[in-house]
Amino acid sequence: MKAGIVNVTGYAGLELARLLLHHPTVELTQVTGRSAVGQRLSEFFPHLGETDLIIQADIEEPVDVAFSALPHKASAAAAVPLLESGAKVIDISADFRLKDVGVYEEWYQVTHPAPQLLQEAVYGLPELHREEIVKARLIANPGCYPTSAILALAPVADIIEPDVVVDSKSGISGAGRTLALTTHYAEVNESCQAYSLKGHRHLPEMLQEVNGARRKVLGGNDEIAMTFVPHLVPMTRGIHSDCYSRLTVSMSARQLRERYRDFYRNAPFVRVVEQPPQTKHTWGSNYCVIHPTIDERTNRLVVLSCIDNLVKGAAGQAVQNMNLIMGLDETLGIDASPIYP
Amino acid sequence: MKAGIVNVTGYAGLELARLLLHHPTVELTQVTGRSAVGQRLSEFFPHLGETDLIIQADIEEPVDVAFSALPHKASAAAAVPLLESGAKVIDISADFRLKDVGVYEEWYQVTHPAPQLLQEAVYGLPELHREEIVKARLIANPGCYPTSAILALAPVADIIEPDVVVDSKSGISGAGRTLALTTHYAEVNESCQAYSLKGHRHLPEMLQEVNGARRKVLGGNDEIAMTFVPHLVPMTRGIHSDCYSRLTVSMSARQLRERYRDFYRNAPFVRVVEQPPQTKHTWGSNYCVIHPTIDERTNRLVVLSCIDNLVKGAAGQAVQNMNLIMGLDETLGIDASPIYP
């Protein structure tokens, strides 16, 4: 089974390369990257010493599955010919995540290059959409923040007040490899800051999925009022999301955790734990670790959720999706333990 | 004017030493530390090369003002003889912060050694209690998290729904110099985690003061339902608190910030800013930087507040209180700019 990566030169592409180079049944045969055409991948990323791949301008030979890690808009444009060539496509960008093209164009301020594919594309969060994923040929791989927050909220989407705060803390690699003052070491080290207070592009994605899970049970059309505040914290990897709401039913913390365990009983990468987790409990792995609890003084729901933003939040989840659409075991090549400390 | 520090060997004591050694009108004449009696302060802390002070077992000569940086209970016990000697006392511990001895004993699980002083003690947040501070002889220096959260909430305490979430992110020095796995470098570096989900001791302090500010205007006895979730992030210093609630009145973000500016018009260390601040904008300084805003999609109040936990969150605020009780200019010796980057 042959795989290709479009735009291997960013962090999501690089992480895909790491995972696919060691995948037991998939062979990474082509990688592209406009800025480094002709370079060996092992020269561009010297730690990948074991591969002979040359970075190409485009996917030139047929592949069975292609991952696109291009920026939004460019990614959808690249997906079209790949689909036409017969490849299954897993799009790491945001282009196929939002079902409503109007919402997409409002948040991303571009015209969607392939709106005809939106209904076909499946939102690639296997814990919610496994059945559709296995039949799909185009996967919209979820954003990093949404992965952490949706997994934290989905099991209770139908029993919460429609009023939610998501306060997320992310490592700096989430901002990608593009140079900026907000990723300049001396500016962000030893510092914590919130950003995108006026609205982060991952918000509509969270709303679509949490509202979707809610309506699936409750029906109707009500919308959750969700405030999402992302923060940068001085670490390379990891997202810690705190989700605050109130339950509409009475439940102990123990019962709550049972509900989560039941919800994720078939999800090999979700761990529901009894103690507040560290992001480091997921470092380098595809796990999402969730600690749901209730603040007894105020009867408030608090759900903590940790992932590695580049694995479960990007490349690992993409491989999980690939495994599913190619009929492989869901955990193949991504079952590594977190690396600690 | 002579000053002494009880328990100079922890981080609050050390930071007090740094500030007092450079204070223009106060002379640090005595420092104590049970574990290091007889050592030179400059040997115990080699970076303090400029002082000849010897670490003592107790404050032996009279001082005009004494700072106690002992753990709770021990600190109150140490305060009594100091007050009797005629010194003004600034207590860095939690012992005199809570007016209700029952609340104190419930949260700290000890018997209060000097409950008779609780009513006399003044909660040393100058931005709220300046008038009482200048007349006091015993100051309860606020906790680090409460300083950041109370300053963020006080200007709107009377115009919010009685339902508040405080999500705080703290550097590791907040946990002190005592050895523990939760402050062991390899355990906490490259990681973010929540803790004390069942209730952090700083919560009653926040409630007392925010409820107090609320009742001062609104009267009555209603209590805010406040959830406080503290987090450790991998940096040495800094607290970033996000406070979430809803306004009971209609107001633009611009009007909101005007309200804050007006509230703090005489507060030399509070900066109300137009952009989300970084904790690093306060590093090494006594400033609290606050960004209040409104999430327009949900009409939710979001207030961001940053301090250096060891300065405005501990030693700097203690010196600010000292300046006030000794009749000095409030900013004397603590007007340094933040150090950036």
Next chain:
Amino acid sequence: MKAGIVNVTGYAGLELARLLLHHPTVELTQVTGRSAVGQRLSEFFPHLGETDLIIQADIEEPVDVAFSALPHKASAAAAVPLLESGAKVIDISADFRLKDVGVYEEWYQVTHPAPQLLQEAVYGLPELHREEIVKARLIANPGCYPTSAILALAPVADIIEPDVVVDSKSGISGAGRTLALTTHYAEVNESCQAYSLKGHRHLPEMLQEVNGARRKVLGGNDEIAMTFVPHLVPMTRGIHSDCYSRLTVSMSARQLRERYRDFYRNAPFVRVVEQPPQTKHTWGSNYCVIHPTIDERTNRLVVLSCIDNLVKGAAGQAVQNMNLIMGLDETLGIDASPIYP
């Protein structure tokens, strides 16, 4: 094939557990740890959610291979009964590294509990001693600093002046999981410091092996005058060693690197590279990346060498040794790519 880990509760033991739990042909059946007897391994280390192992007091059932990650002296004592039970033993401690018991007792200030095993034990650096390792039943797994420095110097041991400086920079995990001020987050973050200027215990190990490689070619008994200065730098993992000496023969940097490539042509985990490496080029992997060069202004040899101190510097190398003594492929279970960024 069954394996056991003695003292799984430190960082070397933990890293062994991570590697062995995923090893394709070896089953980790027992783990010990005096401080946590009876606890589940997945409770003690919550990120290891996938295992059911219970922490025992001792290895109770026979194993084919045992790893001892106890402190020195205790480790040698534990090795004896394991060997007697028929297990092969890989000792992570320093107990069997130094052939000369007098040197051991001088540096470690203890009486060696099993000096009779010293000659039989093989210094487990496969790149130098593969042939002896495959026949051994007791392996002395090298120290982290020595691994980086010996691999940097061995290829030129016979063509350098007997005068060497090794300046090493290590991440904090090298100091282990035991609490100490020197591993307390706030003390070491944002700081760099040298330590053990009067002599670090890894020095005799480096001397034994580099002198050994030298004498193998040159014969004689001359001793290299080696100064070793270790440093702590604020990162969790990684060692960067700079080795300084002078060549006794004339050689270009290009020829020098050819010599290294030739020396390591059969070493799957050593990469000789054209550019100065980052420790991060080895993160989480068993690779040692070496950049040998010549400072043309002074005609000085400079060799840079990077490893992950917990993998090639401890647990990964131990598994590499296990693979060799058990007749397995040398890279089995430890062929992961470094994780970057």
Next chain:
Amino acid sequence: MKAGIVNVTGYAGLELARLLLHHPTVELTQVTGRSAVGQRLSEFFPHLGETDLIIQADIEEPVDVAFSALPHKASAAAAVPLLESGAKVIDISADFRLKDVGVYEEWYQVTHPAPQLLQEAVYGLPELHREEIVKARLIANPGCYPTSAILALAPVADIIEPDVVVDSKSGISGAGRTLALTTHYAEVNESCQAYSLKGHRHLPEMLQEVNGARRKVLGGNDEIAMTFVPHLVPMTRGIHSDCYSRLTVSMSARQLRERYRDFYRNAPFVRVVEQPPQTKHTWGSNYCVIHPTIDERTNRLVVLSCIDNLVKGAAGQAVQNMNLIMGLDETLGIDASPIYP
């Protein structure tokens, strides 16, 4: 006394602003920065909330002293008109550090724009050149690495073998505020690396000064063979330099430290200490902390030297020079203690 900063928008310029805004006798009246003309300084650097200065294109009104923090070549060009206006000039760039214009042009690969000023300019390391500094009107402020290494080597320049290795570890702010992959957070965090193995521009500066100190005593023309290898370590501030050589005379470590103490008896910012220092012992301060010792096994000289690269390594030293040329107390405005932890 009025001061101006040319190019306040980089880290050296920013640090100068911080120090000058609090200097007791100097008033910072003008700051320039081509990329931010017309912006308030407190808007460009939000943590500098206390100043009303507007960033200008050029120094427009006369100042008594001007600091130029422009890149090399541009800085010398800017210095000429400032000198002509009657201002004393402290140049933070490398333009006036090297006395030999040929050496400058070889290392910096540009034509020197004002070679006529080279002989007049004084190398602004007060510990070596205080007497010339007080009479100068143009100061070449030393580089950060050279400050740490020259102060470490000057006291023994005349009693060492002419063979020296300087292995330096620097925080990332040393690379400035210009965006680059080598200062991108995710690339450098959790990593250590050497760079400029083929020759770093600070080497000729170290050679000039150490050779100068050597010849002052020994006469003659011999040149030290010096290898300098700089490293990036993941911290914002701080340089730790290890200098290796051999003494030509016999001396105990104790005598050695006495020699250093004697050499620096009038240097208020140099501390000779008995234990290996941390860079953090200098954080935010103008101190250089030096620990000279002898490796008794090899009889090798090892000198450790720590500074804050932005203070003693740049802006603090510039203010120290300003104090001297303006006839002020050398320590005015820069006597802050290091901030620890």
